[in-house]
Amino acid sequence: MPTVLDDIIVGVREDLEARRRETSLAQMRERALQVTPARDAWAALRGGRSDASGLRVISEVKRSSPSKGALADIAAPADLARSYERGGAAVISVLTEQRRFGGSLADLDAVRAAVDIPVLRKDFTVDEYQIHEARAHGADLVLLIVAALDDAQLRDFLDLTHELGMNALIEAHTPEEIERAAALKPRIIGVNVRNLKTLEVDPSSYGRLAPLLPSDVVQIAESGVDGPQDVAEYARHGADAILVGEALVRHGDPAQAIRDFRSASAAVR
Numbered sequence: 001m002p003t004v005l006d007d008i009i010v011g012v013r014e015d016l017e018a019r020r021r022e023t024s025l026a027q028m029r030e031r032a033l034q035v036t037p038a039r040d041a042w043a044a045l046r047g048g049r050s051d052a053s054g055l056r057v058i059s060e061v062k063r064s065s066p067s068k069g070a071l072a073d074i075a076a077p078a079d080l081a082r083s084y085e086r087g088g089a090a091v092i093s094v095l096t097e098q099r100r101f102g103g104s105l106a107d108l109d110a111v112r113a114a115v116d117i118p119v120l121r122k123d124f125t126v127d128e129y130q131i132h133e134a135r136a137h138g139a140d141l142v143l144l145i146v147a148a149l150d151d152a153q154l155r156d157f158l159d160l161t162h163e164l165g166m167n168a169l170i171e172a173h174t175p176e177e178i179e180r181a182a183a184l185k186p187r188i189i190g191v192n193v194r195n196l197k198t199l200e201v202d203p204s205s206y207g208r209l210a211p212l213l214p215s216d217v218v219q220i221a222e223s224g225v226d227g228p229q230d231v232a233e234y235a236r237h238g239a240d241a242i243l244v245g246e247a248l249v250r251h252g253d254p255a256q257a258i259r260d261f262r263s264a265s266a267a268v269r
């Protein structure tokens, strides 16, 4: 029985092949070499657990999701990104998957042009083409989901990401996936408390999984933030940063929400 993640990846591959017919891998490689060098997302995220102003926040541009359907219109992703930056976001995540999340590479372009902080291309990376494409569109950070890749792909994609001057957020959800992530000796690991195969969200799983993370990586708690109390809980378990989508795109004042998240986490130190 295919999982939600399997279904998403089928669509991602189809869309990717259509883009590859328009722009070959060789052309995309060339474009990736011509853009401004990547910003250092690792430096922007590290040290959040000892930062007196609170956890670093990766703020997501998320229109819809498989679990919740439509979340927010986001007619102008650049305006939302500027609010995020004003509120003190460390990194902006742009979901570029179109079928389930309503995102696009045009969103990534708009956000890149609007802010100075690092930008994460949040997609379901299954092919090196997407990594060159992310860089060609100005991304500084890409997502590699352990559940979607085998060990050889993880190694190759992480190496390619570094060759292009970017960082990768390696995303895990189980103890086994954390072990596979850690074996890569990466700089950034995220624990997604959402199971991408079933869509179940369990914020308490962060506290169980965080002790398995290598102490020298930037540790990110992903998903499941409804309010400041959830952020405080992630801070208690040593996260450097949080990744938040729904709670920000549904909030009337996302800049203030980011400030509230940061001060709630600063208070638990």
Ligand SMILES: O=C(O)c1ccccc1NCC(=O)[C@H](O)[C@H](O)COP(=O)(O)O
Pocket: 004, 060, 062, 065, 066, 067, 068, 192, 194, 196, 199, 222, 223, 224, 225, 243, 244, 245, 246, 247
């Ligand atoms: O959000 C979903 O429903 C989803 C379903 C299947 C695969 C991925 C999915 N989301 C990606 C993410 O993990 C989140 O966008 C991100 O971590 C922010 O989560 P949240 O703050 O809970 O919106």
